[in-house]
Amino acid sequence: MDAHATTSVKLEKQRNKKSKVYMLARxxxxxxxLQAMALxxxxxxxxxxxVPLYGLIIAFKEYDITRSISKSPWVGLAQFKEFLTDDSLPYVLKNTxxxxxxKLLIGFPIPILFALFVNELRSLRYKKIVQxxxxxxxxxxxxxxxxxxxTWLSDVGIINDLLMALHIIKEPISYLAEPGYFWTIIVSSDIWKELGWNAIIYLAAIASVSPDLYEAATMDGASRFQKMFLITLPMIKGTIAILFILAVSGILSSNFDQVFILKNQLNESASNVIDTYVYQVGISEGRYSYSTAVGLFKSIIAFLLLLSANYVTKKLNDTSLL
Amino acid sequence: MLKNRTTAEKLFDWGNIALMLVICFLTIYPIWYVIVNSFNEGQDAMRGGIYWLPRVFSLDNYNTVFQNKGLMTAMGITVAKTVVGTALHVFFTAMVAYAFSRKELVGRTLYMYIGTVTLFFSGGLIPYYLLIRDLGLLDSFWVYIFPAMFSFFDLIIFLAFFRELPEGLEEAARIDGANDFKIFYRIIIPCSMPVIATISLFHGVYQWNDYFTAVIFTNNPDLQPIQTFLYRIVALSGSNQIASMVPDNVVRKVTSQSVKLATMVVATLPIVIVYPFLQKYFVKGFMIGSIKG
Incomplete structure (x- = not known):
């Protein structure tokens, strides 16, 4: 091919490109x-x-409130090193x-069981009321x-009344002032609050299981328990897998609202978690860079957990989120 | 089929009904306990032992709540942030979602990527705090509204709904020369009430129940919503805050505990009344959101 032809092809391409840009602009x-609405x-x-994602760079700096983020000096991984050698790391990590x-061991399966049993209720009206x-x-x-x-856990609260009436305890206990009870309170109140809500998604998945399967099973003489655990449960395992992946990736994020409210100075040794620690050193003590590093450390681990949980469930179950 | 139920089947059904009754009781009773104690005279309630009905019925706790100025201000803030915040959130998120839902939108794929990233990565507490500070939203009512005005997760729910709308819906309006924004609020919004109800409920509950935004971003007591007011009472056992709200003429009968319970009931009632009516919508919306999200 001669030089002339090459140039003309190039020109042609350029013109095409130009007209493409022009068309796009038009x-x-x-x-x-529509663009205004999207933009x-x-x-x-x-x-x-x-902008907060950009703000994460203060984890690698020594942020100073009088200077802007970009003008603060770089310190590399110093903030992370400080956290990893800090005295609070072991117990904060342990609590989290x-x-x-x-919550994962006890709180995850219970809504699934609840959904299975709600689904077996024969009366539609009763089912709806229960939901x-x-x-x-x-x-x-x-x-x-x-x-x-x-109120429930106070000295004259109903829990102390009940346990004393049953002669399980002799003196009322201040449950929220004792670190030993904190985890139980957190896990059980979480189950109480979210049991029904977390079951919605499973009930929706169950509703889409084909009725033919149950009919066939009835013909074969399957009992109700067999139908629940051999048909319903396997049919919703995809939904379960996806929610499990999400739950695993959230293992380092405690329910901040919950812990923040029930935490006090007396139960601190069992209640301080990464999220409350970030709040405490960041907002209360004003150590912005350090607490951002702690938060970033948590997010990175959480993301790795998400990827590995995704990988494992994919291998086991052919279901994945990503 | 019903006639052929075996004994085992019947046993299962009755057992299941009983199990559900127990679960329902365990769900309702803790709330009932708060309600009956809030209707009992405060001094008397301190002895404990009120389980089913008030022992000494009294409305003094509620009188104290409704006569307290700080508490009523907090209630007003909560109502304002819930109404304004929810209206803006729903309108704004729906509008962006409608634009994203149109296939001819130039840059649509890129926009979706930009949004998806926000689902998985966030800057965390401190960078967010610095942003709010730099935007000048500290100690401002708008800190409840602007940062909560949009959510990509809710956008996905809207998208799924808009996809199901019939194709020809907008045609007539477009022939009449209406622009896209007009089409959005004249045609799309009226056709999207189920999904709007769902998102309104979700966001309304968030706005109503959120206490932390005020804890972290405001120092002004006149800006604190009812949940933050309660938070200070519950978590910081701020009995001073309550003691100061009790008027002199009833001081002997109510206690900080009994007023706290009455406040809790008042702060919860609106949501508990509303949600059963919206149940059929949110169950659907929840499904779309969790399947697509």
Whole structure:
């Protein structure tokens, strides 16, 4: 091919490119109202989501309140090193992991079981009433629940009354002042609040299971328990897997609202978790860079957990989130 | 089929009904306990032992609540932030979602990526705090509204709903020369009431129940919503805050505990009344959101 032909091909390409850009610009202008509607959303996300992501760089700096983020000096990984050698790391990490693990072990399967049993109710009306009632606690705030719990667990509260009437204890116990009871209170109040709500998604999945399967099973003489655990449960295992992945990735995030309300100075040794620690050193003590590093450390581990849980469930179950 | 139920089947059914009754009782009773104690005279309630009905019925706790100025201000803030915040959140998120739902939108794929990232990554507490500070939203009512005005998760729920709307819906309006924004609020919004009800409920509950925004971003007591007011009472056992709200003429009968319970009931009642009516919507919305999200 001679030089002349090559140039003309190039020119042709350039013209095409130009006209493409031109066409795109024209199209963009023609839909300017639509674009405006989309771009205000993008602007919101840039301000409220992406600017804080940029703000994460203070984890690698020594942020000084009198200077801007970009002018503060770099310190590399010093903040992370400080956290990893800090005295509070072991117990904060232990509390976070222990409460999450308990929630995962006990709190994760219970809504599934609840959904299975609700599904077996024959009366539609009763089913609906049970569901409506079970959603109720989800709509109470953790502040209200904190109020309910402090009332129940107080010296003249119903729990002490009950246990003393049954002669299990002799003296009333101040449960929230004793670190030993904290994890139990957290896990059980979480189950109480979210049982019905967390079951919604499983009930929805169950509703889409084909009735033919149950009919066939009835013909074969399957009992109700067999139908529940050999048909319903396997049919919703995809939903279970996805929710399990999400639960595992959240293992380092405690329910901040819940812990923050029930935590006090007396139970601190069992109640301080990563999230409350970040609040305490960051907002109360003003160590911005250090607490951002702690928060970032948590997010990175959480993301790795998400990826590995995703990998494992994919291998086991052919279901994955990503 | 019903006639052929075996004994084992019947046993299962009765057992199941009983199990559900127990669960319902365990769900309702803690709330009932608070309600009956809030209607009991405060001094008397301190002896404990009120389980089913008030022992000494009294409305003094509620009188104290409704006569307290600080508490009523807090209630007003809560109502204002819930109404304004929910209206803006729903309108704004729906508008962006509608734009994102149109296939001819130039840059749509890029926009969706930008949004998806926000689902998985966040800057965390401190960078967020610094942003709010730099935006000048500390000690401002708008700190409840602007940062909560949009959510990409809710956008996905809207998207799924808009996808199901019939194609020809907008045609007539477009022929009449209406622009996209007009089409959105004249045609799309009136056709989207189920999903709007769902998101309104979700966000309304968030706005109503959120106490932490005020804890972290405001020092002004006139800006604190009812949940933050209660938080200070419950978590910081701020009995001073309550003691100061009790008027002199009833001081002997009510206690900080009994007023606290009455406040809790008042702060919860609106939501508990509303949600059963919206149940059929949110169950659907929840499904779409969790399947797509």
């Amino acid at each position: 199209k963009f202008m023609a839909q300017r109202y 205000v959303g993008i602007a919101w996300m840039i301000i409220f989501s992406y 992991l222990a409460m999450s693990a308990l 409506t009632i079970s959603y109720l606690p989800h709509f109470l705030s953790w502040v209200i629940l904190g109020g309910i719990l402090t």
